[in-house]
Amino acid sequence: MSRQSEVSRLTKETRITIRLNLDGQGKAEISTGIPFFDHMLTAFTVHGFFDLGISATGDLDVDFHHTVEDTGLVLGQAIQQALSEKEGIQRFGDASVPMDESLSRVTIDLSNRPYLVYNIPDNLKSRGPFDAYLAREFFQAVCVKGGFNLHMNTLYGENEHHVLESIFKAFGRSLHAATRPISQVSGALSTKGCL
Numbered sequence: 549m550s551r552q553s554e555v556s557r558l559t560k561e562t563r564i565t566i567r568l569n570l571d572g573q574g575k576a577e578i579s580t581g582i583p584f585f586d587h588m589l590t591a592f593t594v595h596g597f598f599d600l601g602i603s604a605t606g607d608l609d610v611d612f613h614h615t616v617e618d619t620g621l622v623l624g625q626a627i628q629q630a631l632s633e634k635e636g637i638q639r640f641g642d643a644s645v646p647m648d649e650s651l652s653r654v655t656i657d658l659s660n661r662p663y664l665v666y667n668i669p670d671n672l673k674s675r676g677p678f679d680a681y682l683a684r685e686f687f688q689a690v691c692v693k694g695g696f697n698l699h700m701n702t703l704y705g706e707n708e709h710h711v712l713e714s715i716f717k718a719f720g721r722s723l724h725a726a727t728r729p730i731s732q733v734s735g736a737l738s739t740k741g742c743l
Contacts, residue, residue: 551569551570551571551630551631551727552567552568552569552570552630553566553567553568553625553626553627553629553630554566554567554568554626555622555625555626555629556622557618557621557622557625559614559618561606561607561610561614561615561618562604562605562606562607562614562615562618562619563604563605563606564602564603564604564605564606564615564618564619564622565601565602565603565604565622566600566601566602566603566619566622566623566625566626567599567600567601567602567626568598568599568600568601568623568626568627568630569598569599569600569630570598570627570630570631570727572593572597572598572599572600573597573599574593574594574595574596574597574598574599575593575599575600576589576590576593576594576599576600576601577600577601577602578590578593578600578601578602579602579603579604580602580604580606580615580616580619581604581605581606581608581615582608582612582615582616582678584676584677584678584709585612585615585616585619585678587713588678588683588712588713588716589602589619589716591713591716591717591720592716592717592719592720593720594720595645595717595720595721595724596719596720596721596723596724597720597724598720598723598724602619602623604618604619606618612677612678612682613682613685616678616682616683616685616686617685617686617688617689618689619686619689620685620686620687620688620689620690620693621689621690621692621693622693623689623690623693623694624689624690624691624692624693624694624695625693625694627690627694627696627723628693628694628695631658631727634658634660635733635734636729636730636731636733636734637658637726637727637728637729637730637733638725638726638727638728638729638730639657639658639659639726640655640656640657640658640725640726641654641655641656641721641722641723641724641725641726641727642654642655642656642722642725643717643718643719643720643721643722643725644718645714645715645717645718645721646714647705647710647711647713647714647717648707648710649704649705649706649707649710650702650704650705650706650707650710650711650713650714651702651703651704651705651714652700652701652702652703652705652711652714652715652717652718653699653700653701653702653703653718654698654699654700654701654715654718654719654721654722655698655699655722656696656697656698656699656719656722656723656726657696657697657726658694658695658696658726658727659695659696659697660695660696661695661696661697662691662692662693662694662695662696662697663691663697663698664684664687664688664691664692664698664700665698665699665700665701666684666687666688666700667700667701667702668680668700668702668705668711668715669702669704669705669706669711671706672705672706672707672708672711673706673707673708675708676708676709679708680708680711680712683712683715683716687700687719696726698719700715700718700719702714702715
């Protein structure tokens with residue numbers, strides 16, 4: 549069963565193409581024009597054992613928001629497309645990842661019920677042009693188009709880079725766990741019989 553997808557989005561603000569293989573080896577080919585975002589997406593890919601190619605251009609002269617949010621929309625669509633009917637998979641995933649002084653936990657339910665919970669410390673230091681609040685817009689877009697319930701909780705941390713890296717890595721690991729095949733289920737793992 550091939551669990552791969554390719555999705556593109558072209559607007560007046562952005563041009564994005566994403567290729568995703570859920571059963572990859574952690575190979576990342578990512579270019580968004582935002583180096584820190586590329587770094588975070590690479591961490592997600594490597595720790596999720598996906599193969600992910602992203603080519604994104606956008607109106608970065610305005611700000612990063614359009615490119616980051618639209619990349620999230622396309623990644624969510626790519627995940628949804630690669631999973632098709634979400635049959636025969638674990639459905640749930642949970643991972644905690646430390647990064648120096650930071651610890652983040654990400655829990656996911658591939659339920660077709662999009663909802664984001666995003667809790668980060670109020671005392672983050674070293675805010676740069678790609679900050680934790682822009683990351684929230686990315687994750688909101690991913691979970692809406694991917695159709696999943698996503699809980700992201702940083703238990704503690706001060707350095708924004710460390711907090712974000714622990715979140716992206718935990719997201720990769722929890723999504724990996726949720727998308728793994730399960731032999732005991734032939735359809736969707738749900739009392740309803742479908743998701």
